[in-house]
Amino acid sequence: MSNPARTDSNPLLNPPDLPFGAPPLDKVKTEHFLPAIKVAMEEAKQQVADIKNNRAKPSFANTIEALELSGQNLSRITTIFGNLSGANSSDEMRAIETEISVASVKHGNDIMMDPALFKRVKAVYDDRANLTLTPEQNMLLEETYKGFVRSGALLDDDKKAELRAVDEKLAELSTTFKNNVVKATASYQKVIDNEDELVGLPDRVKAMYKNNAEQAGQPDKWIIKLSPPPIDISEYSENRALREEIYKARTNIAFGGQYDNRQVILDIVAQRQKKAELLGYDDYASYVLSERMAKDSKTVMDFLDKNEAVYRPAAEEFMQKVQDYAAKTDGLADVKPWDFPYYARKLKEETFQINLEDVRPYFDLEKVLDGLRKHAEKLFNIELTETKDKYPVYHEDVKVYEVKDKKTGEMIGLFYADYYARPGAKSNGAWMSTFRNRGLSDTGENEFSIVTNTCNFAKPTEGHPTLLSLDEVRTVFHEFGHGLHALLAEGNYRSLTGTNVKWDFVELPSQLQENWAKQKDVLDTFARHPDTGAPLPPDLVKKIHDMENFDAGYAGLRQTFLGKLDMKWHTTDPKTIKSVEELEDGVIADTWIFPREAGTQSTAFGHLFSGGYAAGYYSYKWAEALEADVFSQFEKKGLYDRDTADRLRATIYSKGGTEDPDGIFTEMMGRKLDASALFRREGLLPAANDDAPQKPKAPHIHRGRKFG
Ligand SMILES: [Zn+2]
Structure with a gap:
């Protein structure tokens, strides 16, 4: 030994x-x-x-x-x-x-x-x-x-000692928070005895639950777990009681029980407030935001209010449509949060005459990755090559790619891809991270980045490849967008290169990449039917396109609500907070549509309490406004216009935090931000005459830790 x-x-x-x-x-x-x-x-x-x-x-x-x-x-x-x-x-x-x-x-x-x-x-x-x-x-x-x-x-020595104690406590609390979520998620399972209870679920979902049961030595049953997240139950299960049970199980993660995060959250916000005060700020949001593009809480709240003003009417209209549809089809007068995704999906399919399950077979993960690779190569003139046994991995599911610059032939990075769920071992969500950032080593050599993408897709089982939903396809592009931000980085100092940017800039390179995953020309390069090899039929592509903005108002309001919940946690004096439930109920009453039915959003909200998004969740919408504006240039000039793509690489994807983000953005665009580009793309504002034709945008699902 x-x-x-x-x-x-x-x-x-x-x-x-x-x-x-x-x-x-x-x-x-x-x-x-x-x-x-x-x-x-x-x-x-x-x-x-x-x-x-x-x-x-x-x-x-x-x-x-x-x-x-x-x-x-x-x-x-x-x-x-x-x-x-x-x-x-x-x-x-x-x-x-x-x-x-x-x-x-x-x-x-x-x-x-x-x-x-x-x-x-x-x-x-x-x-x-x-x-x-x-x-x-x-x-x-x-x-x-x-x-x-x-x-x-x-600070003087006494205050330094206090701040040290706060920082150490915070490190401990956020670790506890994260592990409570992982353990609480893994501790739940629902054993199904009778297949009838799974009525409505697609075969691929039943196969996954059957596989869970077989692995647990119960081959005649089905086992539902919370990782990967059981979104299919909420969208497809015709069994209302099951939908409710799983919805409640999800919102009860780390709420009560052995892995309760409620006190952990109250302790975290109290320590953060103390930290802010020691450093001379009114609250934690002010401390955080003084180093962001937004600069202060008022700017963030104004931004979120403007979003809400645009999204709320559209969200309420959508909500009413779903309610009417549920009443018409099933006589359901009172749509609950566990009913909403189910009827929204059905209404969408009926409205656009589409079966979303028909789309999935075209998105075998392997083909999506191949398409992603080709897309990145074309856009940025790079080359990704999968390696075998050259670089050690921590799990057999991890693949390693070498990334080269095609123009210079130079290696510019390594990319580690880890896409399958591992309940109990892997945190929830999808994220990008690095093993090393571009920059000088201590011997003075400029070394390239070593980048990871981690997701939680269902692992293929016998006869069932990993077939992604449209949202999941976009997640793959999103996380790889973060990856490109690090892979294409230039600069000498690791603390400044790649994703080491102001936090409200960090979701720009990632969300921008999602746009290409929506274009017919790009989809045609990789979406293939597994049996026939045929590309996506044109009418299906048109339907996908037409339904993009179907629930844009609802999804936008959801992100706005989460942004406000985050700001509430970090602008409220912790001494006045009675409970996690009460604080969250207050934000729900002001901003969200459904009242709370079970646990809270906050107890499993790793972004805020174990990730880097405290007083920063608004960054998703903030960067979306930037990204929609940037993509409008590609809509005008062409999806792979060489000049535009080269400028994109030379500015947003290579400069990292080595320059001021406003300057980088202006250099890319030749002007300041047009903040309404996003609302136009979402179909919530009329297209401007002098701008690109309005292109729709999918709802942005919220994602995991690190750069989710
Ligand atoms: Zn992200």
Whole structure:
């Protein structure tokens, strides 16, 4: 047995020589992490001490850049841990997760609250007018200085100690929140004895539940789980009692019971408020938003109010249509939240004379990925090649692609794709992350990004390939859009490249990619019937196109509601919050359509409480406004217009956080944002005469953690 604490036998500290520094994911075991992190932290501390104790006058190179390049082993190791704990966790990993996240916060604060180090940083910052720096270096200087201030560098010792305690508590709480959601999700199952109870469900769904039961040693039954999310039950089950039960099970995730997140949330918002006050802000939203494109709460609330004004009438009209339809078809006078998706789907199918299940066979995941690859290659002049056994993976389902720039022939990244659900091991939702960002290594070499996409699609079973819905096809494009943001990144400093942008910019490159997944010309390149090989019939494409905006108002209002719920959590004085239920009920009464019937949205809302979207959920709509405007250029000039695509790559997809986002956007567009482009695309405002013809847009489903 090798001793994990020994440096030479620990693959995290002494990684095997893999191409391009790929992570040794096949060799890493849970017991390697704690000893490796301990060693890497000591190394990082020494590097920082050397910067601090440097006798030379503080300079950009010996202080700011040196800090940026320090601690790379540590971040390499903790990044592996973070990615595995999201995509392939276990009880053993969860047992050390809090310890690791608290230790990381402590380590970060040791650096950011070090007065002697800050003195050097400030000396360089104060001298910035006299320095000759590139724009990227200027950005690094500014962000480094602000990072120190926002971490408490200007506070006195007592307040620093308080802030440290808050940060450590928050690290612990958000880990608890996340793991409660995973465990609560995995702990639920509904055993079905009689197939009649599954009436209305498509065969592929029944096959999945049958497969669950077989794996559980109950081959004569069916087992419904909450991962992947049982959306099909809400849309297809004719069994109203089952719809209600599953709806309630979903909204009861981490609400009550063994994995209750209610007190965790109240503790999180209390600690966040304390943090904001220590740093001189009124509330947590003000603290967060001072570093966003939106800049303050008023701008965000005005933005959400404007959205609501456009979406509410359309949402209410849609709601009434669904209610009328349910009354007409089934005599149902009182449509509940568990009825709504079912009747909305039926009404949609009737209105457009389409059977949505007929669409799925054209979207075999393998074909979608092939289409995605071709699309990205054409748009950005890159090449993706699937590899076999060249790069180690943490699970057999993970595939690794090499990404090359076709013009230069140069490798520009590695892409790890992990698409199938693993209940109990993988967090909910879909997200992108990285093992490494583009930038300088500590030996001065500019290394490319190593990127991951993680989803929760049903794994194929015998005779049942993974057939995606239209929404899921768009999710694949969305997450790959985040991936492209990192893969196409240019720049020297990892803390600034790729997706390290202001949070309300981060959903622009991702949501933008969804547009191509809606175009006939793009669909024709990959959507094929599995039996005949025929492309999507033109009338089906037309129907897909026509039904795009069917529930745009409803979906838009839903996102607006979630944005307001987020803002409410982070602008309300926690002392005045009586309960999670009460706060959420208040926002529902103001903004949403259905009253709460069971648990809350908040207890499983990882975006807010274990992801990075606190006071940031509005970013989805914010970036959608940006993205709709950008895509209008492709509608005018052509889907793959070379000049437009090259400019897109040179601005939005390559600059990351190395420049100001407003400037990057203006450089792409040649003008400021036209915020109504989104509403025009959604058919909620008339198309402008001088603009592109109105193109519809699908509802944006809300997604998982990291960059969901
Ligand atoms: Zn996203």
